Amino acid sequence: MIGPVVKIDPATLPRRDNIHYLGGKSYQELPAYLVGWDLAMLPFARNESTRFISPTKTPEYLAAGKPVVSTSIRDVVRPYGQEGLVRIADTVAEFVSAVETAIKEDCPESGWLAKVDAFLKQISWDRTWSSMMQLIDSALATRLQRSMAVYLTSLEEQGTTDSLMDGFSTGINQSPGIVTRDFLFDYLVVGAGFSGSVIAERIASQLGKKVLVVDKRSHIGGNAYDHYDNSGILVHKYGPHIFHTNSRDVFEYLSQFTEWRSYEHRVLASVDGQLVPIPINLDTINKLYGLNLTSFQMPEFYASLAEPKEYIRTSEDVVVSKVGRELYEKFFRNYTRKQWGLDPSELDKSVISRIPTRTNRDDRYFTDTYQAMPLHGFTRMFETMLNHPNIKVMLNTDYREIQKAIPCREMVYTGPVDEFFDLRYGKLPYRSLEFKHETHNKPVFQPAPVVNYPNEQLYTRITEFKYLTGQEHAKTSIVYEFPRAEGDPYYPVPRPENAEIYKKYKALADATPGVYFVGRLATYKYYNMDQCVAQALTVYKQISVKQQVATVGGCL
Structure with missing residues (x-):
């Protein structure tokens, strides 16, 4: 001691x-x-x-x-x-x-x-000092702006603004507006997930603008945040995030910030006491029914089970019309009930818009052209993306707390759209998730990266992270997912009455100048990761065009 x-x-x-x-x-x-x-x-x-x-x-x-x-x-x-x-x-x-x-x-x-x-x-002292200086400079700039505004108003009333401008032209190299520009952020980006981080990076690197990114959470990366648990195993804090896309532009964009590990996702479902592949394929049917069908016989088998519907209105209609009621009951009904807290017959058809069924033994969960995981994890990718001299990040921060103290010219908002407008038309319904993480003192816990439980278990699925990351470790970490009605918003509930509420909020958003609403929470729509990136890149292009027009207009 x-x-x-x-x-x-x-x-x-x-x-x-x-x-x-x-x-x-x-x-x-x-x-x-x-x-x-x-x-x-x-x-x-x-x-x-x-x-x-x-x-x-x-x-x-x-x-x-x-x-x-x-x-x-x-x-x-x-x-x-x-x-x-x-x-x-x-x-x-x-x-x-x-x-x-x-x-x-x-x-x-x-x-x-x-x-x-x-x-x-x-958290180096240099970084802390730099953040403090940025805040001090911003506060001083705001104070100077206000003082100059009051002073100019006073001089205008006295009719002496001409002499003031003469003083500035001889004694000061720049006008007050330009003097304070260096102390302002051009954009405030609310949310450091995919949507916010992508737009922040593009604005900072391509337009040369200063960007302040704020997030309520203690980390960047949004729900894709991963970290090493107490056993040193890389885990996804908010459940599994599997990257896949058919967009070459999206994949090449993200490749600027990470190397990739090739990964094709596979899922088993616990049905009738057996673990069978999902999406349903040839092996699923043969194992479940004790058959020996070939790929050529599968279309006829599906047709024998299907119950054609004249009008497809609900999620139940979608599934039953494709694979029949028996497979619907075994694979989909209970899982959907747990996930959404509603029977599939009460949910819009968009929830299960496309039921992938295979006639061969292809057991990949996705068939996208690009399927891979960031080599060093999602968080490292986000760190690289946001590591730009024009970007400052503030965590554990509600944007409302700093919005007035640190003025920004425009905002990119990726949070819940109803909260932005103080729940004016009521709260938009979401489904949430609760995660139970466990570490087991053995190298492998289950025979697949994810096992779905479309049965009476309270959880919907179990994920084993080492499959996703490729990490080698004597222990293994898993996570159980329990759907919840309350908590962090994850899945917008697609029902007609909710769509009507969102339309009202969208009208408010469209009429709000200087704010771009981006991402699944701000647009009340569930996006995969690649869709978030694609939307963010599209919005950035709109911002870029607007900047070009403003620049040309300023030169005329």
């Missing part, structure tokens, strides 16, 4: 042969002691005195490459504990266990140190 013994009787300190109290040391001496440590501890008592502390020892120990175990001090738990960089323990038994585990994982194979380095790069 290094440090002075104060505010406590030294006689009350624990005494053991292997516990040493070395007293205070100078900063210059500390590295010589630290280099020999196996692990660093932050054994703070939890009381009113430590409730709001934020120990800088945490990043300092991590920067030295030492594993850290701490009691549950709030500013250590978040973000260091949540990001899997520091182990949290409050009892003696927990502390001993955490220390033993942390020491074992202090090796290159765990990937722990790489995670630490990547995180610390985002």
Whole structure:
């Protein structure tokens, strides 16, 4: 133990042969002691005195490459504990266990140190100082603008603006509007998911504009955010995100920010006590019914089950008309009920607009031209995308809190459209998800990346992440998905009455100048990742054209 013994009787300190109290040391001496440590501890008592502390020892120990175990001090738990960089323990038994585990994982194979380095790069003193200066400059610029506006108004009333302009032309090189321009952001982007990040990158890199990106969450990447859990396994915090697209433009755009790992997704479904491929294919039917059909016999088999419908109105109509009621009951009805909280007969046909059925043994879940996963994960891709001198990112921030303090010329909004307009026409319904993450002390948990449960289980599916990422690890991490009526918005509920509410909000959005509404929440439509990127690129082109027109107009 290094440090002075104060505010406590030294006689009350624990005494053991292997516990040493070395007293205070100078900063210059500390590295010589630290280099020999196996692990660093932050054994703070939890009381009113430590409730709001934020120990800088945490990043300092991590920067030295030492594993850290701490009691549950709030500013250590978040973000260091949540990001899997520091182990949290409050009892003696927990502390001993955490220390033993942390020491074992202090090796290159765990990937722990790489995670630490990547995180610390985002919180350097230089970066913090730069962010502070940006805020200070913006505040000063706003103050100057307001002061100049008041001053100019006063001079106009006195009829002395001409002499003022003469003073500016001789004593100041630029007009007040241009003087303050360097302190303003051109665009405020609300949301650091796919839609917001893509538009921010394009505006910053192609138009040379200054962009401020804000997000309520403590991380970038939106729902695609991935991170290393406490066992060092890369997991998707908000459930599996599988990238696939038929768009060459989208794939080539994202390829600027990541290398790829080729990956074709496969899913099994637990039906009648068996795991069978889904989408339904030749092997699914033969295994489920104990048949030995060939690909040539499959169209006739599907036709024998199908119940043709004159009018297709609901999701139930879509499925039953294609594969019949028996397969509908086995594969689709319960899964849809759990996912949406409604029977398929109550849902619009768009929910299950296309039922993929195969007549061969193709067990790929997607058939897109481009199927791959970011080699180092989605978060790394987003970090690269947003790593531009014209982009500043503020996390844990509600845009309403800074909108007036940091003025921006235009806004790109990717949040819920109903919240933007203060729920004027009521709240738009969404389905949400709850995730239960687990790590198992074995290399493989299940025989496929995802297993669907279209039965009475409360969860809809289980995902095993190592299939998705290709990571090799002695343990494996999985996630259960439980659909919920309340929580973070994930899936817009496609019913006619909801579409009518959205039409009203869209009319408000269309009539709001200087704001671009982009993404699934802002347009109340579920998009795959590639669709989010494609829409964002389209909106960027609109912004670019508008900028070109403004530039030409300014030169005339």
